[in-house]
Amino acid sequence: MGDESSSSTKDDKQKLVRCIEWLQKQNNEDTEKLENKNDIQFIIQTHAARKNFLLAVAEDDATVPAGVNEPSLEPRKVSRYRLRVANLQMECEWQSCRLIFSDYDKYQKHVLNHSSNMHVIENDIGVEYVCLWDVCGHKTSDFNEMVRHLNYHAYHGKLLAIGFNGRATLKLAPCKKDSSKRNHIPLQVSDYNCLWVGCEENVKYNSIQLFLDHVKVHTNYSDNILCSWAGCGAMFPRKEMLTVHVRSHTGERLIACYHCGQHFANNRKLCDHLRRQNVCPNTPYVCELCGTRCATEYLLGEHTRQHISTYACTLCDMSATSPAVLASHVRYRHLSRKDTRTHACPHCEYKAITKSDLRQHILTHKKKKKKGKSIKKERFSDEDNSDSDCYEVKKEKKGSSARKYACHLCPEKSMMIFSRGNRLTTHLVKEHGAQWSFGHSRFRYQMSEDGMYRLTTTRYESLEVSEKIMDGYTSPKVPLRNLGFKLRQVADPTANTPRRFEIKFKTEDIDMKDDAEEMEVDKKPDKENKVEIMMCDVDEEGNIISSEVIDKSDLIPKLER
Template sequence: MEDLEDLMANEVVLDRCGNWVESQKNCFYTKEDSLKQKLDELECDDWYNTDSEFDSVSECGGKKRKVGTQLKDEVLDLICEWKECTFRSNHLDKFLRHVSSHIPNIQISIKNDNEVYVCQWKDCPYNTDVDDEVIRHVNYHAYHTKLKCIGSNVRAKIKLPKCHRDAEWKNILDSPPPHLCRWEECLKLFTNYQMYLYHVTVHMTDCPRGNRIKDGVDCKWTGCNGKYTSLYKLRDHVRCHTKEKIIACPDCGVTFASKTKFHIHCQRQIPLEVQGFRCSHCNKFYPTEGILRDHMRSHVFNYKCTLCDMSCESPSGLAKHVRYRHMSTRTFPCQLCSHAAKSQQDLDSHMTVHTNGPNFSCYFEGCLYTCKGAYTLDRHLERVHSLAVRWYCCHECPIKYRKSYRLTKHLIEAHRLQLPSGHKRFHYTQEEDGCYRLQMVRYEAVDEENMLPVEEADLPDKKYKIELNQTTSLTTVKIVEDNSEEEMKEAAQDSQEETAENGVDKFVPVISNILISIDDVDEKGNIIKQEIVEIQETKELPPSEKPLLILT
């Protein structure tokens, strides 16, 4: 009897499968839809990632796994914000084509005697004189609208707090870089970012599927040697090459590469007076325990520099320390003068010396203050419009200063404090009374098993530089020892030896404790003023273009 029931159940399942197969025969895919079909198949494999071949999702009545809503299944309410346009659609492809149709009608204006293209998206001030850039920019507005719709859906489902930032900035976008596919040197260029992502994803359809691939799945992006255990993890990695974002805040427009970062962004919008998690080190408040825990990691310095006693809170901080402290190479030259900087940020700050007039102006109504630097403008807003004054107070005596460097000088000279090993300055933290005082506690967690004892550590006094090798299509970066100073010393020593061999240095006497009398005389030879100068013992003569004069 049980066998009969099982047989009938199997026949019902088979009939259901057969009906579903017959229904698919009526589906015809055009060439344009074939790309979308491949992407849907790939995304399904990613979401239903499992070790069991029976734990799958089908139309045959099998047991379904409970998963979250896929990004491709989000219901989008896409609204075109182009000037005087009221188009609205729930289909992404139609919306992308519609936004692209505005590009031929873009506004052209005159700026500095040059014609520039002006973006007419709501609240977007973007303009450029390069046609390819404006096409990429306008198309990216369509992709950004999709991300904002996804953010609005996610926030409504889990009831996240609303963002309180200025909504006028939500459509201000940075100009996206060229969309160039470098998967196995494909080098295909796109002006539409969504189409670019579709294209890159199709490249991965030939990769093996599964959760634990033997020997891993290789990333074939030019210059990348990554290897990953599944196709899903490979797709997640490729986002770092394509700079793909998956969600955006619907209020301020900030984009994020993961939903977790979007959740944290919304949770941070809780008013300060109701944030109940406080950092015991810097006295700052945070809305959730998780955000506070992430913040506390920034107070632990566990990345040790192998060239000195400095420790940093992050790998990027350690890289910055090595670049500025131990490297002499300046790889960012100025195109207008002989100056060279160690980073792009330093070069941008330097470029302000070549500009005529101010670069920043105060945005408060009625204030005419202007300046060249962003830091100077921030201090103006803090001092004048926020009526806030930064006081750096000594923890030993009642004295206080307006500048941190003056307090540093006071602590060293008056209280005989020494800078921490590996540091060039003190660190100050803001306390409850609003004053900045010396940071008395520093948390370091260095792996002592891999570190030599201090007595045995013999740190060489060397400098390093970066060498760029462009012999191939790829530019390789290598850190090598900078021997420029030693080479100069050796060259100077060789020059002295060569001079001695020629018989010139033999006539230069070794003079010790000489007194030189400098006399001012009048026309008749009478001494008006006399000055005596004492010279130390030396063998080196001052540099001069004139021939050597030897006194006997």
Template sequence: MPPNKRMHKKTMKLECGWGSCQESFSRMENFCKHAEGHLSALDTVEDEEEDCLWRDCGFCSVEGPEELRRHLFFHCYHTKLKQFGQQVLNAQPDIGTCSIGYPNCNIVPEIPENFVCLWKECEQPPFENPEWFYRHVEMHSLLIDIPAGDCEFPIRCGWKDCEATTKGRPKLREHLRSHTQEKVVACPGCGGMYANNTKLFDHIIRQKDMEGKSQRFQCSHCSKRFATERLLRDHMRTHVSHYKCPLCDMTCPSPSALRNHIKFRHSNEKPYSCDCCEYRCKNLIDLRKHLDTHSSEPTFHCDIHDCSFTSRTLGTMKIHQKREHEGTFMARYKCHVCDKCFTRGNSLTVHLHKKHQFKWPSGHPRFRYKKHEDGFMRLQLIRYESVELTEQLMREKQNRQADEDEDQSEEQEMEVEPLGEAPSELQAELRGVLLEEQSAEEPNISTRDDSQEEAMLFVLNRGLS
């Protein structure tokens, strides 16, 4: 049973947004099955970039078919939430409508990994479809026995490492959304997702005073535009890193991103193994790449007459045909400093590192690239970290510096400054070596409020380490 199903009794009209498809469905099961058929027609392969054809999306998958499948299923789930949003707004006509604009309504968040249920003793494999994942987690709350008629019976949360207790089943379901990050309704105008109807109404009401004015507040990270500074601030929280890796200086915006980082950077677990040799790896994509090394003959041959080109992957063959025979090939990775173009992201990384002396930010293992309006992938220059994380990094760096000084001179005593009061020399070093604060010309999105959702905006520059 879908979350909040009783709240939405009207028949849904789930319209497919893939390309020119205009089919609609009333049940999520049929809708997701239909959408999956579009992927089958794509003939996606490993190591090849694929564009999502969902209207007004613009997403480009660079990590293989699994990433595109997760992305497409989230479009299905997002479509359902927007349908719910349209229903609740129709029931409250005095609230008004969203003025942000339709072009952003089909942009969905990045889904870095499958959805994993962390309910204690649950052995369900990870989900690639958020709809089935949220239904599964809700089922855990429904299977808990509580006395009949006792709506405030205390229930202990069964999520891993959570010791919270809630009063009644509805409160437990609401609490579980803090673990799963589930949203139950979306704005049909801009696509923003919310945890309840009240927040959707608040989203619409905040725009009333701005009617007739342009969306002059733009996110410097993803270029999304907003009518009010408040809306921009709410959006920016999705870009801010709140979680720091306990094993290095890597910072992440969500618990799932942190788990993924620890899995690939610090864990020695390699569950995937090769049947032909002793090779083991951490994910299926790496295993498939390795299996190609056991093939002595190239898999693909160019079908153009008198062309003897061969390759092991379909992606390489398509690049060859576009470059040599069709004349339509375009290198998609572009250096933002000198405009030199590259066919692969790792080639641009080497160029930035050797030619322009860029270095990885502390704790971050690689450069990240973002697709711009002209279709080119360029270095993602901006990252955001909460003030709490910034202070933590400064304290840790200060403590490391103090330990080094103590090792050099045991007689010299180092006095550690209180929280948030790092010495000026240290602050200068952080700005010049680790990160540089955003200049005054950028939009001021880092404002203080009572919820202490304050954040620091940083720009990646040459010479960082």
């Protein structure tokens, strides 16, 4: 009894210390300035700090301590078969609400009623609505979008309640990610529209739950267990497999991590999400290529697939590990800049290929003078100490945690070590004449057993990709870059076939043919655009003797002669 009482007093002291620290953060000068400057932003950041504090206390178990005037929540163990139905505690996280529901229908209606309590900001353009859901802060000028946004909050709240009980039911470790964005949900730009071929109800839904219930009716009564979603046509041996497949079209999720808010399509992905963050140091599942430790054999297999290239570029010798990497390679290396640079910068004439590139570029316009001075100082010190970046192994600094890039071609006694990978790249090209493979844009480095980063000299590819490259499927003699292309839709989607497009690259031959076709079209007489010319004969004094009206099309063969 004495040990239990002492442990309880220690826990109470730790909670008290955390409460004091959190109160000190709330009363500092920065929050006071922020409160006077923008009340909405102050509310959002205060809620984020409070949520981080509440979830930090509950690292040992899934219990979330109660705040001021808030009920305490404790996970309830239920069977896996009834995890999504039984003992759900769905919390309304709207500002100053904090009601808990066990009925999902009542919870949805309650959340939607908060659409009349939104914060409204008037500006020159019109009215802007602000969501006061905890750690959200979404803003939009479209009221219908805000309604869809609130309906998704209710749907996401149900997933959080399932994940809250699921952590205790599945016996999962705690999540270690940042919880300040746990209620950041996807943008709801438009209504939900059913694309099931043959659907007679041509209705658009502003609630994702109503949309999912409607699609389930199609899957339950599907003929021949066929996915009739427009452009799919996949068939399955069992109806359960069809139900799982349709989630890829509708975006349905079944469970969410209560700490960070990320939602998943099944329980296994949530387990993998938490197991990746809690890897045992003595785990037997270690990647032989990079030394990464994994929690399970399945995660090790998924990680190893990242090292093997299974997709080949048809324009060069580039091989990629995923379709997304291959698409990015083609977009940056082979397509013309006029066709791909569609994201314009609002501050200058720069155009980016992707939104992420545009965000990085906009940051260059927002840099402060202090940061610019510090960057100049760093560059000046790097230029003065450029020789110190190349040193022998014996002259290593003790306690340095920065990465070290070693040259594998230099002798061990005079092995050169660099502080940056681009400097090692320059050394390999100038001193040893190394070149990267055609189609690849740079060298890649991986950590060795001694902790040094060395050049990756082995490329792992699947057998099919290797055969394509060796048989001359790729490897053009001249590198193809800045290719223009024309995109034309060939066929509309059906129940069994997707929408098909035809892509043609713009080459000189194609451009010449297109110009010739345009010239032929111009030469053909247009009945709608006829021009009549009046030919007049006059005498010496300028009087008209005779006149004749002639079409312009009648003069073309005479001029050609």
